[in-house]
Amino acid sequence: MKQFLAFVRKEFYHIFRDKRTLMVLFGMPIAQLLLFGFAITTEVNNANIGIYNQSPGQFSNDLVQRMTGSDFFRLSANINSEAEMLEAFQTNKLKMVVVIPPKFEQNVTAGNAKIQLIADGSDPNLATILTSSAEAVIMTWMKERAGTNIQIETIDPQVRWHYNPELKSAEMFVPGVVTIILMLVSAMLTSISITREKELGTIEILYVSPLKPAVIIVGKVLPFAILSIINAILILLVAWLVFSVPVNGSVVLLLFEMLLFIMTSLGLGVLISTVADSQQTALMLSLFGLMMPTILLSGFIFPIANMPLPLQVISNIIPAKWFLIIIKNIMLKGIGMAYIWKETLILLGMTAFFIGVSVKKFKIRLQ
Amino acid sequence: MLKPAEHTITAKNLTKTFGDFTAVDAITFEVKKGEIFGFLGANGAGKTTAIKMLCGLSSPSSGEANIAGFDIYKQPEDIKKNIGYMSQHFSLYGDLTVEENIRFYAGIYGLKSTEIKERSVALIKELGLENYAKRFVAELPLGWKQKLAFSIAIIHNPKIVFLDEPTSGVDPITRRQFWGMIYSAAAKGITVFVTTHYLDEAEYCDRVSIMVDGEMRDLDTPTALRTKYNLPTMNDVFLHMAVRSKRSE
Incomplete structure (x- = not known):
């Protein structure tokens, strides 16, 4: 036990004396969170749009006013020709142009009016959001008009977004950022810290010493486990205070699941260090072998259901996928173990597997 | 057959093969207590593999060895407690500072806190590092680092x-001072098993063995x-x- 404590103390010295490690440990999570929170948002405010009104009149003016009166859009140019419109797109002045065709005024009264929404498709996400917002504004305008004049039979879908009623993007990215941070910090820093001793040659001294392989491994991962859980709590606090993302479910359960996922990641980190002989290799393996699949295939950014079948199958072996389901369920839906025991079991299995394999590989190296 | 009291290392036909390649080919030798034993050989002659087997870092393919009275196969943990190693x-x-390095290595060999403190103070005084005790080891000149590394390698006696x-x-x-430290360690009864590329250092050894192509070609005093x-x-x-x-290099 005393040997173990001496080892853990040494590990803390390494961590607190290395600026790069500290940056990754505490600087990056906060930076990522703020970056995702403020820069990457799926909400649209004051998008620059243009109006190409080929049928000026009471109706078209009314509609234009309605559109530009909303928070979504800001009228930044009146377009007078197709060439002008193309130029505005090319110079990036406009994100969308509303084209009101000739005879719009007569057609509105006749009930067969058309309107064209042309959006800059080079940014598909934004284009989708803009056109659907515009459609919504037009629909409302139409309904109001219909209410005063004639009765049109329409079905009016009432949409409600459960668990995230305001469709805040923060509620989507906080669980994702927590997942990525825990994975990155635990796996990358552990694998680098072990391969560093390989590079320095100090690992040989540890092998020759009476320290058992298990003590070395646990001594290496324990400090990162402690710091990761502190990190996770910090992220949740920032998410709550800055972005008002609450934890709807049990905080204790969430911390327990986080600890489990940290163990999974630490296991992966040790596994990487048994394969990699240099810090450089460990870093590359962590970034491309873990980070990329975690970001792309966990369902954090791209929905798994929309992926081609082979990728959907592959996503099952990504631990982050399962953790993301768990953390979303606890944080947003506020549900308990009864609904996430399957995912928890899968993570437990993966963790046991990674730790088992790395301890075995670690021992083989000693032979 | 094995007399641990007189011999701290005995190896008999110790062999290590990697596939078809025989890195160490049936080496047999004995090292006496308190002896300074030189282990010479060109790069690739099998020195490192042999040392790794003797330290318990690598298990032999065949042969026997007894280190500090313990069997290399059955008691590797006991061997580890009784040897020091400097790579x-x-x-x-x-x-880590000088003090922290000492405390760490003494700690992983299970020394008591009071022992660690005593030895740490004594060691720092012996090396004349009083003014450097709280400095990071990275700041020390290479020669001092090596002397410190040696002192730490034998801190658990x-x-x-x-x-x-x-x-x-x-x-x-x-190097001269370093060999002075080796002599005083040997005088305290610590057996020193040393490899070197400096052949003038071979003259300082009590006995010298020469490895060629994985075999121990000769073993005797430098004079002999x-x-x-x-x-x-x-x-x-x-x-x-x-x-x-x-074997070509």
């Missing part, structure tokens, strides 16, 4: 200390070896034998 890599932590090219890259004066081959220095003896190596 050719610099083996201290640069981001091992029966044997294995030194793998401990003086590489060190200036001649420091020079007389046997009728050559003036150990350097000549070594070259004379190593030239017949079949």
Whole structure:
């Protein structure tokens, strides 16, 4: 036990004396969170749009006013020709142009009016959001008009977004950022810290010493486990205070699941260090072998259901996928173990597997 | 057959093969308590593999060995407690202070806190590092680092200390001081098993073995070896034998 404590103390010295490690440990999570929170948002405010009104009149003016009166859009140019419109797109002045065709005024009264929404498709996400917002504004305008004049039979879908009623993007990215941070910090820093001793040659001294392989491994991962859980709590606090993302479910359960996922990641980190002989290799393996699949295939950014079948199958072996389901369920839906025991079991299995394999590989190296 | 009281290392037909390649080919030798045993050989002659087997880092393919009274197969944990090791890599932590390095290594060998404190103070005084105790090891000159590394390798009073090219890259004066430390360790009864590339250092050893192509070609005192081959220095003896190596580097 005393040997173990001496080892853990040494590990803390390494961590607190290395600026790069500290940056990754505490600087990056906060930076990522703020970056995702403020820069990457799926909400649209004051998008620059243009109006190409080929049928000026009471109706078209009314509609234009309605559109530009909303928070979504800001009228930044009146377009007078197709060439002008193309130029505005090319110079990036406009994100969308509303084209009101000739005879719009007569057609509105006749009930067969058309309107064209042309959006800059080079940014598909934004284009989708803009056109659907515009459609919504037009629909409302139409309904109001219909209410005063004639009765049109329409079905009016009432949409409600459960668990995230305001469709805040923060509620989507906080669980994702927590997942990525825990994975990155635990796996990358552990694998680098072990391969560093390989590079320095100090690992040989540890092998020759009476320290058992298990003590070395646990001594290496324990400090990162402690710091990761502190990190996770910090992220949740920032998410709550800055972005008002609450934890709807049990905080204790969430911390327990986080600890489990940290163990999974630490296991992966040790596994990487048994394969990699240099810090450089460990870093590359962590970034491309873990980070990329975690970001792309966990369902954090791209929905798994929309992926081609082979990728959907592959996503099952990504631990982050399962953790993301768990953390979303606890944080947003506020549900308990009864609904996430399957995912928890899968993570437990993966963790046991990674730790088992790395301890075995670690021992083989000693032979 | 094995007499641990007289011999701290006995190896009999110790062999290590990697596939078809025999890295160490049935070496047999004994090292006496308190002896300074030189282990010479060109790169690739099998020195490192042999040391790794003796330290318990690598398990032999065949043969027997007894280290500090413990069997190499059955009691590797006991062996580890009773040996010290200093590798050719610099083996201290640069981001830890002199004191912290001492405390760490003494700690992983299970020394008591009071013992650690006493030995730490004594060691720092012995090396004249009083003003550097709280400085990071990375700031020390290489020679001092090596001397510190050696002192730390024997901080738990091992029966044997294995030194793998401990003086590489060190200036001649420091090398001299280093050998002074080796002598005083041997005088305290610690057996010293040392490999080196500096053949003048081979003259300082009580006995010297020469490895060529995984085999131990000869083993005797430096004087006896020079007389046997009728050559003036150990350097000549070594070259004379190593030239017949079949393994190219």
